[in-house]
Amino acid sequence: MAVAEHAAHAPAGAAHAHGAGPADGRPLEYRDPHQSVKILGFWLFLATDMLLFACLFATYLVLRTHTDGGPTARELFDIPGFTAETFILLTSSFTGGLATLCMRNGNKKWLMAWLAVTMLLGLSFVGLEAKEFAADVAEGANMQRSAFLSAFFTLVGTHGSHVSVGIVWMFLTLLQVARRGITEITARKVFIVNLYWHFLDVVWVFIFTVVYLSGVVM
Amino acid sequence: MPAGFQHFADTYLMWNEGPLIWMSDALIVLTSLGIVGALTYFKRWKWLWREWLTTVDHKKIGIMYLIAALLMLFRGGVDAELMRTQLALPGVHFLDAEHYDQIFTTHGTIMILFMAMPFIFALFNIVVPLQIGARDVAFPYLNAISFWLFFFGAMLFNISFVFGGSPDAGWTSYPPLTELGFDKGPGENFYLLGLQISGIGSIATGINFLATILKMRAPGMTLMRMPLFTWSVLAACVVIIFAFPALTIALALLMLDRIVGTHFFTMLHGGNPMMFINLFWIWGHPEVYIVILPAFGVFSEVVATFARKRIFGYSSMVAALMAISIISYFVWAHHFFTMGAGADVNTFFAVATMAVGIPTGVKVFNWLFTLFRGRIRMQLPMLWTLAFVPCFAIGGATGVMLAVAPADYQYHNSYFLIAHFHQVLIGGVVFGMLAGMYYWWPKMFGFKLDERLGRWAFWFFNIGFYVCFMPQYALGFMGMQRRMYTYPADTGWGTLNFVSTIGAYLMGIGFLFIVLQVLYSIKYGERDLTGDPWDGRTLEWSLPSPVPHYNFAVIPTVTDRDMWWVLKQEGRTEELRPKPEEIQPIHMPKNSGRPFLMGFAFFVAGLGFVFNWHVLAALGLLGVVACMIARSFEYDDEYQIPVEEIEYTEAALGRL
Ligand code: HEM
Numbered sequence A: 001m002a003v004a005e006h007a008a009h010a011p012a013g014a015a016h017a018h019g020a021g022p023a024d025g026r027p028l029e030y031r032d033p034h035q036s037v038k039i040l041g042f043w044l045f046l047a048t049d050m051l052l053f054a055c056l057f058a059t060y061l062v063l064r065t066h067t068d069g070g071p072t073a074r075e076l077f078d079i080p081g082f083t084a085e086t087f088i089l090l091t092s093s094f095t096g097g098l099a100t101l102c103m104r105n106g107n108k109k110w111l112m113a114w115l116a117v118t119m120l121l122g123l124s125f126v127g128l129e130a131k132e133f134a135a136d137v138a139e140g141a142n143m144q145r146s147a148f149l150s151a152f153f154t155l156v157g158t159h160g161s162h163v164s165v166g167i168v169w170m171f172l173t174l175l176q177v178a179r180r181g182i183t184e185i186t187a188r189k190v191f192i193v194n195l196y197w198h199f200l201d202v203v204w205v206f207i208f209t210v211v212y213l214s215g216v217v218m
Numbered sequence B: 001m002p003a004g005f006q007h008f009a010d011t012y013l014m015w016n017e018g019p020l021i022w023m024s025d026a027l028i029v030l031t032s033l034g035i036v037g038a039l040t041y042f043k044r045w046k047w048l049w050r051e052w053l054t055t056v057d058h059k060k061i062g063i064m065y066l067i068a069a070l071l072m073l074f075r076g077g078v079d080a081e082l083m084r085t086q087l088a089l090p091g092v093h094f095l096d097a098e099h100y101d102q103i104f105t106t107h108g109t110i111m112i113l114f115m116a117m118p119f120i121f122a123l124f125n126i127v128v129p130l131q132i133g134a135r136d137v138a139f140p141y142l143n144a145i146s147f148w149l150f151f152f153g154a155m156l157f158n159i160s161f162v163f164g165g166s167p168d169a170g171w172t173s174y175p176p177l178t179e180l181g182f183d184k185g186p187g188e189n190f191y192l193l194g195l196q197i198s199g200i201g202s203i204a205t206g207i208n209f210l211a212t213i214l215k216m217r218a219p220g221m222t223l224m225r226m227p228l229f230t231w232s233v234l235a236a237c238v239v240i241i242f243a244f245p246a247l248t249i250a251l252a253l254l255m256l257d258r259i260v261g262t263h264f265f266t267m268l269h270g271g272n273p274m275m276f277i278n279l280f281w282i283w284g285h286p287e288v289y290i291v292i293l294p295a296f297g298v299f300s301e302v303v304a305t306f307a308r309k310r311i312f313g314y315s316s317m318v319a320a321l322m323a324i325s326i327i328s329y330f331v332w333a334h335h336f337f338t339m340g341a342g343a344d345v346n347t348f349f350a351v352a353t354m355a356v357g358i359p360t361g362v363k364v365f366n367w368l369f370t371l372f373r374g375r376i377r378m379q380l381p382m383l384w385t386l387a388f389v390p391c392f393a394i395g396g397a398t399g400v401m402l403a404v405a406p407a408d409y410q411y412h413n414s415y416f417l418i419a420h421f422h423q424v425l426i427g428g429v430v431f432g433m434l435a436g437m438y439y440w441w442p443k444m445f446g447f448k449l450d451e452r453l454g455r456w457a458f459w460f461f462n463i464g465f466y467v468c469f470m471p472q473y474a475l476g477f478m479g480m481q482r483r484m485y486t487y488p489a490d491t492g493w494g495t496l497n498f499v500s501t502i503g504a505y506l507m508g509i510g511f512l513f514i515v516l517q518v519l520y521s522i523k524y525g526e527r528d529l530t531g532d533p534w535d536g537r538t539l540e541w542s543l544p545s546p547v548p549h550y551n552f553a554v555i556p557t558v559t560d561r562d563m564w565w566v567l568k569q570e571g572r573t574e575e576l577r578p579k580p581e582e583i584q585p586i587h588m589p590k591n592s593g594r595p596f597l598m599g600f601a602f603f604v605a606g607l608g609f610v611f612n613w614h615v616l617a618a619l620g621l622l623g624v625v626a627c628m629i630a631r632s633f634e635y636d637d638e639y640q641i642p643v644e645e646i647e648y649t650e651a652a653l654g655r656l
């Protein structure tokens, strides 16, 4: 019987998981049941985070037209700006995916490189968004001006602060990979932070369509 | 007194409010001094830190939740008695309107979020890992964080009473009344931040127990072999995960309105107060199912054990739990039928609400069929379960009356509603949690609670319940509205209110008997030497009481739904005893002080936001971030229990 079965919080079936060698076809981050249960937990967390955004979207849709005589979506949104943001974030999701791929191949150097590229793209996304917000506020379109603007800044800003947290988190992960190499634990960490990153990308696709595109079209 | 101090005392300590506050201040200072003194005198500080504040053991966390829930039941109960005293006679000025507002707000909020929630979490923690044959939950460290977020959230809410002033806009906290323009004081901020902090903990608990139940079950325990209490926890966790984010957002947006000056729910600049009300109840209705589903789980365990029969209709019980958890999302608008949605919307929500009665009815009949021809033992858990059935049936029936949208224009916000929801919350949740507490108490502490004193408590509480709440249905029909701080004599409501107050006092006496019962039983309660005091059916009863900290020396393999019962019937109980050759070293998570510190940091940040002290808020948030970063770099968070230690422990328990 494998040792893992006696681990404190080893999930059921642990014995089989541990006994199998690397050749069992399962990716590194899933091999140790201690780590794979964390991935499940993170999926559940993403479900709650998705619902947070769903509530913010609902609020935005209700308040979208409540501009109180102030700036409207059409007047405010800057098409080249949000298009650039979209491209940058989508690209970062791709480079994040490349990082996971390199991790699976055991290529530490490229894993770190792609994580760094992803973070840089993330940083420029956040920078562009901050610039956009600053320009809006300079025109008098601030959160306090109307319900529409309150909802807009809160929804998009919540996404932006998620991205910022993601950057810091990715940096911490990068440090750990640098120090410890690709292990079952660091692999799980890289996998989860990328999951988070892709999730934010999906949320952005909704922001892009529901907020920006329909804002300038309607 | 120097002017500066006077100002501080009046603004923050509310000394200008008079003797009631002075007395509370004095009491709190004395109690705190007493606790500090006792800990110092008995040299228990280190013990407190090592054994409790830093623990990640699900059993100890469960016990801490239980203590907190009972304390909060006391606080909420005192609020209730104050209100009932005020309403006993017409035209009383024992409390003024403002104090009455504060008290019904803190009563409602505390009972739901700081009494019912920790009570169910207490049972989640104590029971689930033992029932599924696990050594802990999936994420023990996160579990400790959940507890401390709950604890410090509750602290933040409770200190408002003596520091800054209590919230006073009802437990539902509807805008625009709760916007800054109408409600300046810090009280509402205390509400928002206290709930927000403990709410994050609740989401984490939901995730944790869902992952635990899905992934940590002992070999052989398929989903359909899980005990029904564990099923009810699974259902409640699904509801937590789907409902709590709506509360998080509702609170966050209202806080932005109040602190940043946005216009989500204001009357000016395009805000829409109904949006809050929708978000609140999208959480709020599922919330009542979150607290009732585990109570249903308790009843299923108790009924099977005390009737000594397999539960009747196991799969329909599971199906009913899942059906309730899904339907609970589609009923929220029944809380505001009168607010002007169209007939079509009201019809949808009315029909959905009535539909909840179907799976609930299935469960009630299954319990009754299980009892039918059972060899029933009338012990405390069974008594509370039997009392639940008629109480919940009446509460359910009046609930269906409220669900009839056109008729609700008559009942809405009246004492009819107050009677209805107390009937389901007390008759369902409180009875269920008490039944669960009596049932698993020996497992937690190794002794039973005294039966005789428990019966006194039971009868006082039950008779008191009907005396208190039945008259309120009539008062509702007679036009008495909720949240009234007093009423003139010519309304003719005096007599029924007086009767109702007598009932409330009887319930208070019932609670005192429970306190007495606990104190008495600590010393004289029957010790549980077998680990199986009720002749139980599920895995937790195969372990000694209290359970060793690693739970199972050897993880059992499950072949039946009522595993322990079947083994007892077939005389095979030896199979669950550890055999020396099977014992191997066990990895356990290390204790950590960080969850406690993180909760404290949240508390500091919350206090900063309540009073708009931005430096304090920033410091608190920095503390939170520091805790998270430190955790990220922690790799060495487990230790190993050597075989000799396990053998020694098991031998001392006479199991080897
Ligand atoms: C000793 C038992 C109890 C008594 C005598 C009692 C009494 C009361 C009274 C007098 C009110 C105020 C009615 C009004 O003026 O509108 C109230 C409100 C309320 N109670 Fe209780 N209660 C008891 C237990 C509970 C329990 C166990 C819960 C929940 C688990 C609960 C939840 C609430 C809620 C949510 C409100 C509404 C607060 C609001 O209007 O914002 N109560 N109760």
Ligand SMILES: [Cu+2]
Pocket (backbone or CB within 6 Å): B284, B285, B331, B332, B334, B335
């Ligand atoms: Cu409801």
